[in-house]
Amino acid sequence: MIGLKRGALAALFAALGTVSVSAQSGPVAIGTLPQGSLGYSIAAGVAQVVSENTDVSMRAVGQGGSSVFIPALNRGEIDFSTSNTFEAVFATQGTGNFEGNANPDVRVAAMLQPFEVGIMVAADSDITSLDDLRGRPFPVDYARQRLVGVMQEAVLDAAGLSADDLDGVPVPNFVEGANLLAQGTVAGVMLAPGSGVVRQTAAQVPVRFISVIEGEEAAAAVAEALPGSYVGRVEPVDRLPEITEPVDLIGYQYALLTHADADEDTVYSVVKALYENKEALSESHGSFRRFDPEDMALQVEGAMYHPGALRFFREVGLVE
Structure with a gap:
């Protein structure tokens, strides 16, 4: 399209x-x-x-x-x-x-x-931070949803990483990224907790979110890259089983x-x-x-x- x-x-x-x-x-x-x-x-x-x-x-x-x-x-x-x-x-x-x-x-x-977006991985994955994504297969490009790529780039840059540090798997959108995560083809995907896509993926494989902003310098870098954004702390609640511990995600309106x-x-x-x-x-x-x-x-x-x-x-x- x-x-x-x-x-x-x-x-x-x-x-x-x-x-x-x-x-x-x-x-x-x-x-x-x-x-x-x-x-x-x-x-x-x-x-x-x-x-x-x-x-x-x-x-x-x-x-x-x-x-x-x-x-x-x-x-x-x-x-x-x-x-x-x-x-x-x-x-x-x-x-x-x-x-x-x-x-x-x-x-x-x-x-x-308010809205939060972060990175979701399989619940049994050993990934606990962005640095653990080095060398892992991970969605990139987002040809039909370039904004997802821009957000992903912002958190990676703030953590001292880039797409070159990943084993990039081109996808058109986050839906395909979630499908690949459910299949075990990629290590994670950028999504919003509470979304239907998260629930659909969790029905196939247990999932959890990791923090994508760690420290004041990273928070400032993300806020500069994404105007109006902030650190969005998401706490575990019954309606968000994918949040297994407090995580800091990209927050915005x-x-x-x-x-x-x-x-x-x-x-x-x-x-x-x-x-x-x-x-x-x-x-x-x-x-x-x-x-x-x-x-x-x-x-x-x-x-x-x-x-x-x-x-x-x-x-x-x-x-x-």
């Missing part, structure tokens, strides 16, 4: 029954990661709550990766997507996984919830994105519905238990909010 031309991609979304909000003639798409990912579950929860509490009919549309749906968002072929704070910066500025391919019309609609030309009133209505319906969001997916309406307008240097979102945030006192 990476090679789709603009017209073909627009036709794809049209075939799925989704349109731009400017047309107001059918469901509005939220471009997101494939079904089974935590990103898809978050987008589906947003779509459900917005559809039930506004005049906007919204649906999640899973795609191969952000390299597909964020350019479509920038062009106005879809009006919303899910992603994260640093990808919003990368896309807008043409850096990171969008190096040389700026998408200047991407805007933030709202921060949705997952966000709802839109584009500069999206209808201001529509963006306002969407953000308002999310702000006023935390309970419904939590019922749609457990991860929204961590959603805090007061954090919806958190500032990240380099990320720009849509005017419709800012109008609502000013009304409720989240921004001046």
Whole structure:
């Protein structure tokens, strides 16, 4: 799908029954990661709550990766997507996984919830740190999800490693990486605890996460590479059996994105519905238990909010 031309991609979304909000003639798409990912579950929860509490009919549309749906968002072929704070910066500025391919019309609609990503290994593996990955077969490239590769590169660099220190196994996305882990072909994979892909993998082979940020210097290096990120400590809880001990992962805010030309009133209505319906969001997916309406307008240097979102945030006192 990476090679789709603009017209073909627009036709794809049209075939799925989704349109731009400017047309107001059918469901509005939220471009997101494939079904089974935590990103898809978050987008589906947003779509459900917005559809039930506004005049906007919204649906999640899973795609191969952000390299597909964020350019479509920038062009106005879809009006919303899910992603994260640093990808919003990368896309807008043409850096990171969008190096040389700026998408200047991407805007933030709202921060949705804290999110953590790290490296998952087999439970019986002898791997306890990033350094133990030296010489091991490990997913690389992520041709359809370049952002995963950028995050992996950030934690490896901070630990004094690079892809050259791994026995790299090219994969298109984290789903294939997880499949290879279940088969015993690779030593680990970068994933988000609590996601459907993690549960599916754990059903085939017991898994656990390891810390990927160790020490203040590593934390500072990761924060510089991934704007708006931080050390996300994840503690063992019953609902996350893959977390067998406290681990430090890449933490960041997952966000709802839109584009500069999206209808201001529509963006306002969407953000308002999310702000006023935390309970419904939590019922749609457990991860929204961590959603805090007061954090919806958190500032990240380099990320720009849509005017419709800012109008609502000013009304409720989240921004001046």
